[in-house]
Amino acid sequence: DWSTRGILDEQVSRIREQIGDSRVICGLSGGVDSAVAAALVQRAVGDQLTCVFVDHGLLREGEAEQVERDFVAATGVNLYVANEQERFLSALAGVTDPEQKRKIIGREFIRAFEEAERQIIAQAAAEGETIRFLVQGTLYPDVVESGGGEGAANIKSHHNVGGLPEDLKFELVEPLRALFKDEVRAVGAELGLPPEIVGRQPFPGPGLGIRIVGEVTGERLDLLRKADAIARAELTAAGLDDEVWQMPVVLLADVRSVGVQGDGRTYGHPIVLRPVSSEDAMTADWSRLPFELLARISNRITNEVDGVNRVVLDVTSKPPGTIEWE
Numbered sequence: 625d626w627s628t629r630g631i632l633d634e635q636v637s638r639i640r641e642q643i644g645d646s647r648v649i650c651g652l653s654g655g656v657d658s659a660v661a662a663a664l665v666q667r668a669v670g671d672q673l674t675c676v677f678v679d680h681g682l683l684r685e686g687e688a689e690q691v692e693r694d695f696v697a698a699t700g701v702n703l704y705v706a707n708e709q710e711r712f713l714s715a716l717a718g719v720t721d722p723e724q725k726r727k728i729i730g731r732e733f734i735r736a737f738e739e740a741e742r743q744i745i746a747q748a749a750a751e752g753e754t755i756r757f758l759v760q761g762t763l764y765p766d767v768v769e770s771g772g773g774e775g776a777a778n779i780k781s782h783h784n785v786g787g788l789p790e791d792l793k794f795e796l797v798e799p800l801r802a803l804f805k806d807e808v809r810a811v812g813a814e815l816g817l818p819p820e821i822v823g824r825q826p827f828p829g830p831g832l833g834i835r836i837v838g839e840v841t842g843e844r845l846d847l848l849r850k851a852d853a854i855a856r857a858e859l860t861a862a863g864l865d866d867e868v869w870q871m872p873v874v875l876l877a878d879v880r881s882v883g884v885q886g887d888g889r890t891y892g893h894p895i896v897l898r899p900v901s902s903e904d905a906m907t908a909d910w911s912r913l914p915f916e917l918l919a920r921i922s923n924r925i926t927n928e929v930d931g932v933n934r935v936v937l938d939v940t941s942k943p944p945g946t947i948e949w950e
């Protein structure tokens with residue numbers, strides 16, 4: 625519509641003005657924000673942009689492919705991929721505290737990103753160019769919740785804001801800083817990004833790392849990825865994607881309960897479904913999903929995911945609960 629086109633045109637000309645003919649890099653997280661920010665910058669300055677995707681192994685099923693294949697196909701962007709799954713797993717070994725996990729993931733992310741940066745800087749130097757700018761997909765609610773807004777409290781240390789190294793050598797380009805999520809999606813659609821990318825639920829930077837209550841291991845990640853993929857597929861099949869802001873699927877890895885499956889007693893982990901409705905993630909209500917859908921998700925997860933013998937529903941609004949469990 626006209627207002628989306630207006631935002632797009634305004635941002636594209638602002639980006640051009642800011643960047644000029646310099647080189648710029650952008651990290652892709654797998655989320656809609658960085659995808660739209662990158663696509664906007666690509667629209668504005670084309671091949672002056674190089675995107676970096678640090679695959680930390682904490683994404684949901686199919687999401688790395690979505691970045692590496694679908695996003696590149698839609699935008700034609702230059703992409704540098706760093707496969708860092710092992711690095712994050714070893715850094716997270718033995719860690720259970722949520723803020724500690726965020727700090728470690730944020731720290732390793734910066735290190736991995738800087739290593740990728742050095743490669744790209746060297747490549748540009750070989751062509752007689754320097755990288756002057758860095759794109760960030762920061763939204764208005766991120767700014768407010770991280771204490772960047774007027775008098776707002778720092779609720780959780782979102783690593784996509786304020787987690788940058790002190791000696792930051794780039795000037796920031798933040799084309800989404802004044803926008804709410806629905807505006808970002810509209811701009812992405814206007815830019816021709818595929819619906820799977822534009823319609824993607826908001827997903828935290830630390831990814832599945834903060835959806836495992838307990839230590840993060842490769843095995844637990846695989847388990848959670850399966851449960852999450854089932855829940856998402858069923859939500860989509862029920863045609864309810866638009867009713868739900870996001871639906872974290874959480875593994876309570878430190879909790880076990882007794883169950884019975886086949887002819888045996890089991891002692892497995894619960895999976896929590898946390899579907900919420902929200903305008904901007906600042907407040908949220910739990911989504912009243914149809915019982916038949918909940919039953920289908922529960923049956924499929926307990927039947928198909930080894931080690932899970934119970935599915936529970938989170939019926940807490942925000943406040944007092946946050947959307948994520950960690």
Ligand code: XMP
Pocket residue numbers: 726779780781782783784826827828829830870905906942945946947948949950
């Ligand atoms: P909470 O759990 O604070 O989440 O109600 C609000 C919104 O922020 C997302 N979230 C994060 N995003 N890094 C991010 O980039 C984080 O550490 C983080 N923690 C929460 C969450 O998914 C929800 O959309």
